Amino acid sequence: MAEIRLIDIKEDILSDNQALAGQIRDTLRNHRIFLMNLMASPGGGKTSLILQTLRRLKDKFRMAVIEGDIDSRWMPKKSSGKTSRRFRSRRAVFVILTRP
Ligand SMILES: Nc1nc2c(ncn2[C@@H]2O[C@H](COP(=O)(O)OP(=O)(O)O)[C@@H](O)[C@H]2O)c(=O)[nH]1
Numbered sequence: 001m002a003e004i005r006l007i008d009i010k011e012d013i014l015s016d017n018q019a020l021a022g023q024i025r026d027t028l029r030n031h032r033i034f035l036m037n038l039m040a041s042p043g044g045g046k047t048s049l050i051l052q053t054l055r056r057l058k059d060k061f062r063m064a065v066i067e068g069d070i071d072s073r074w075m076p077k078k079s080s081g082k083t084s085r086r087f088r089s090r091r092a093v094f095v096i097l098t099r100p
């Protein structure tokens with residue numbers, strides 16, 4: 001069996017990421033924004049949960065839905081599709097993050 005060697009790395013390899021995350025947290029705190037990252041497999045109930053949340057809280061808070069999708073082929077369909085209309089009809093801003 002191959003020998004396992006532990007390498008002591010003196011620098012946090014995620015330090016840039018941690019710094020950026022800290023800046024984002026500060027910005028959100030300063031603007032009193034609550035951000036929730038919702039992840040689940042397709043069909044896991046994310047959209048249903050978001051739609052119910054928007055429906056129940058739309059008169060109390062200004063809300064936005066940010067959808068991250070690394071496959072830009074679906075972007076045109078998503079931005080004009082049924083789900084985006086349902087988000088918008090509940091007064092939520094809808095933004096899709098993708099890559100070219
Ligand atoms: N039984 C049950 N079905 C659910 C629940 N939440 C969502 N669904 C159904 O599961 C399917 C997928 O939900 P959807 O919100 O589109 O999932 P998404 O792909 O994660 O956005 C839909 O047919 C929903 O009606 C739940 O709490 N219980």
Ligand SMILES: [Mg+2]
Nearest residue numbers: 043046047048
């Ligand atoms: Mg969905």
